[in-house]
Amino acid sequence: MNEEIEFILDTAKESMDSAIRHLEKQLVNIRAGKASPAMLGSVLVNYYGNQTPINQVANVNTPDGRTITVQPWEKNMLQEIEKGIMYANLGFNPMNNGDTIIINVPPLTEERRRDLAKQAKAEAEDAKIGVRSARKDANNEIKKSDDISEDLKKNAEIDIQQMTDKYVKKIDDMFELKEKEIMTV
Template identity: 45%
Template structure:
């Protein structure tokens, strides 16, 4: 080994910590994706991906308007600058939320229609797809960590320690996979509730 190359040592707990961080990132991604899915109940999270042209710059809608939920089926947007009403309305139409914005001159209202049975089924399919993607992220993090453990074992990590780490990794994977299932089930129930 050359003198100038640092020796990289990875502690066993670092392997688990890194794997858990990657798994948690997959879980956070799932939460974010599910927040944007319309459940029939008004949720400002539906607007997370909507951008408005603010003086030539694409700006998140939450930075240019006060967003409120006065009741279960209505979202209101009151722009900080009245001149942005038209831009906000256009941005909402482009966002293809399945909701037509109503501009009364001071506030934009989004009235959520009740979900049809067919739309509910489509949404539950989307939720399951996002859940499956999160599970893939968890499994990929597990596989990467398992590869590191195997490499460490070849580099001299005792077999018992490698087995213990792998068992802990499996428990962590099972725990977070079950968490994904729980989140998906809760979102499905929210969508299917009438």
């Protein structure tokens, strides 16, 4: 196979892998009922004037399936961490006992489960758009190339389409798994 085609295929594969990795990160942030430290992954805390991820200023633990505890490394950070959790708009109501912040994770209502499933579907669709964009870029690169024969161009386009189909299937499988996890009571 032509080196130029191989390079184009590798670039497309990297872009598609990137879309999958991004989807995985987004799906972890969508809660499915059970408490998890990852639920606070998007929380930023004002740490001496800098917006800092919560896991860099405190220990985040889950003693049971319904509770998240946040133990700050510096006691004076309790209010800032509490504010950060509220600003993140995750639907949690943090309670401060002077040493730690305790968050009770409420059970999901049917309506909230549907909303979360829709959110997961939207993330999956965004990932598919990323994969299709990588396919389009690769196909354009192949069409632009003058030193590749027409047969090789056609074969490369077929390879790119097969790769795209494989990644779209993977995204659909990831979404189905997350949807099942969200909808399970």
